[in-house]
Amino acid sequence: MPRAVPGAASLSSYPAPTVPYVPVPPVRRSGEPAFRQQSIDEIGQPLATTTFVVVDLETTGGSPADAGITEIGAVKVCGGEVLGEFGTLVNPGLPIPPFVAALTGITEAMVAPAPALTEALPSFLEFARGAVLVAHNAPFDVGFLKAACAKFGYPWPGFPVVDTVTLARRALTRDEVPNCKLATLAAHFHTATQPSHRALDDARATVDVLHRLLERVGSHQVHTLDELVEFCRAVHPVQRRKRGLADGLPHAPGVYVFRDGSGRPLYVGTSRDIATRVRSYFTAAETRSRMTEMLTAAERVEAVECAHALEAGVRELRLIATHKPPYNRRSKFPERVHWLKLTDEPFPRLSIVRKLADDAGCYLGPFSSRRTAETAAAGVYDAVPLRQCTRRLSVRTASPACALAEIGRCAAPCELQIAPADYARHADAFRDLVHGDPAVLVDRLLARIGELATDQRYEEAATVRGRLVALLRAAVRLQRLRSLTSIPELVAARRADDGGWELAVVRYGRLAAAGTAPRGTAPRPVLAALLATAETVRGGVGPTPCATGEETELILAFLNRPETRLVESSGAGWCCPASGAERFHVLLQKADAARSSTDPLSDRGGPRTIHRPTRATA
Template identity: 60%
Template structure:
């Protein structure tokens, strides 16, 4: 009932009016990306999350249309000591931040710099979480600017065939960034700018031209994720562990959180873009919550459940039994060997190592420093055999041929055992001397090889000595301040978390302490340096104990580290790779 017009259009009568499609204006589509101002920010902190951790450095770069408009950088005094492992990672020391402003002074300057811009960060929930907490703590309103996460965007745009992971260093190499990420705020922010621009080139192929389109593209939620949102219904808002299971009850994935409901809900939003996790969600039919008294208990339970169920969608901590140890054997002429299990034979162990290559590097470091035999023969005093080529090269004193008595050989064994468990100085000094001689002779590749071997040994020994110190205590009881003003109490026996409880704000801690001690797990020590728990579990407990404000209630045993142990070499380890071996330019 209409008349066809020229050009194929059709005019309808008033009684049969069809709504016309109207193209939106550019204002309705949002500003094009080249007109948007982005502030790319990166933080260095003393830990993983506030309030237990503070900010030590802020770096930010303001860009628009591919041009840098300005930079913001400052160290921040966190008000608490910086943990040693953070210093090794970032290079930021207590001395460096001693004269720096506090976050209360830095925050208004940063908010002014970033005002009205889109915030960008690599793993944005981490950086934005710290900034929001600082704003709330010091009475500043969070600006509510749009936030773009380059990790989330990269997961949508890059396949695993292109990049093995979505770490900043990996993406910076892929996009050939001029800045190298170095766990320092400004350098990492500059690298993130290059990654952001590389991702913009990719996303343009999907027709994304405006800020609104970019945000919508980045936060797209699959239909499968939306359909499974009901799995988060009824979960408690408490710390604990959650298990995704399929229709047969098989555990697909294990995770932890300080708020179970909020964390599980995130799996059904646009923030979850990991392909393997989306695949897991498609198979999941139930989420089983396990409420824990404290976040520490949740972290430990997660490790234990992953090791027990070995969920196919968890990548880490699934096979602790596959780790390797370097063993100093117990025999008339001991030697070093690589084993998978710690036995009850009184041997000395170093590890665990994730792979054979690293274990072999640690062994090579020992053999360079001490003339320990490298053969696998079962030697007995008084039964000499023909010496091998190493004896002719002067790298073995040939105890096999009777050229060295068990008593003389025992001195080398004692030095190796001491390097593994206590005084590392003789081993380090001998290897550093060799490295210096090789470098002076311009044999830089060989020097770097010996340096790498020494670094592997130092890391393994430092880790083992820290863990063994706590594992040697029959019982340790400590309390840490909770976020709400209460206390978290942990009972640790032989390095294993045996009990945990939470004291509400204002409550007397005595009854809670008595109750957790009475109900704590009975722990019987086994063999080796970690007699009752995995190394990962004991390290979790150590990180908790090293938090600011933790108070020791009881220590049954000696909890200390060797004065001249491997931990005293953290500064060398941090600087070992700072200056590569290279010829002089004089």
């Protein structure tokens, strides 16, 4: 099996060359000082310099569908200072119900000479342009404004919205106020203006309430607009309490590791921006219960900066496979893959195995589960009559046949009814699938599907279609993997977003080195340094000798991007067989589209029945 040569440099151990390049920095734990000045984007919009427009509406009812706006009042503030006010009565074009007139004091006589909403709305939108919209019970007021914009053809500006009701519920306790009504909060904070169910008065009162609430949330480390919006959301107490774990993390691509008090990895993830991604775990956007459970046990977050996203993805896979964090679900057990093996004997058979052996067997895979391997094996049995018994057969001595031979599902080599040379043609169909052209198996399975569909046996046809898809997908994956893992060394470069170059050295399908040539730096000297310090990798046994299938597929995705350039390649070059399984990609797409159809490989809809494939004997 492959191994790293002792003393060879690892993926992250790049010595300082004489040319400038971006090295992989050491691990930095959350809470440690970063010793750098943050940018304005990282700090966010400070609340002290944010312009708020506090708005209140008076309406004829509670729903925009059957009610109109009778008054708009708004106050623009910034840094605790009033910048302007907007107030106008509006003719709703509807009668005002008596109880509404009694509540607000606005009568039909008052709004008769007032401008219509078509005139008042553009003026308000201009007044509020570029500001953060604030309202008490914001869904009500914003709902009316959005409905008016939609009705009269004005695009909604997409204001950031802050609801003082939600903010009060987060910042105040039941012991302080019995409810979060505007009148209750105004009385609690002793506002200069008392709400009176008139739009401008209520907006002025809401301004005072807003300022008092902002003073309160400052003790919760809420100092920017983004933090205020996040504070208003329904965040779990654990998320709010542990949000400090994201402090000090870099804004760079890499891997982050949540650890508990004993240092055990709990969860490993990757991102193009570590700090932003880790912060998202402490927001309302993160609703997974297992992540909340993980945060309860987490005590720190470690960050490993990487040269680019490919290196970060590879590091993530390797860390997960090594530590098997309890809260990661995928990629934890790469050693549990399965292979479909055609044995090396006079009458070969299919066997599902867990490891590759250095023998003359023919292997198809890797499969993520035994059931998928069984489905693929059943597809082979549908196409060619390979034997399914497990005993070793002699070419001279006959042995009793099984039931499959009696029903014509096996060529009965046990009874010597078929010569080894004739039986080898069936085995060669499987070898062709693995190494090159799968046409024999595909044609026979398609013919079988056609027969079943003609007989209107659609459920059985769907089962055969699933087996065909499993076989083709495995063949496509294997041929793609082998095309890269057979190359001793391949160097690729991708133009980075900042104008530099992302560099990758791949050996036998394993990422041996990764680096970045910054903009304005010649990439060739950087590449020479990477090649000199890259991990030494030796080829091994099987289609994936030096890395997991997932890692090699991640590299393939990087290489297949349109902007990636191949710089150097040793060996025979990177290629797939022209007559390989990849040429059936249209068939795979058609099968995917027909999964829910009654007639397989057609576009007609219908019920879908899932059948467990015939178990292949290992």
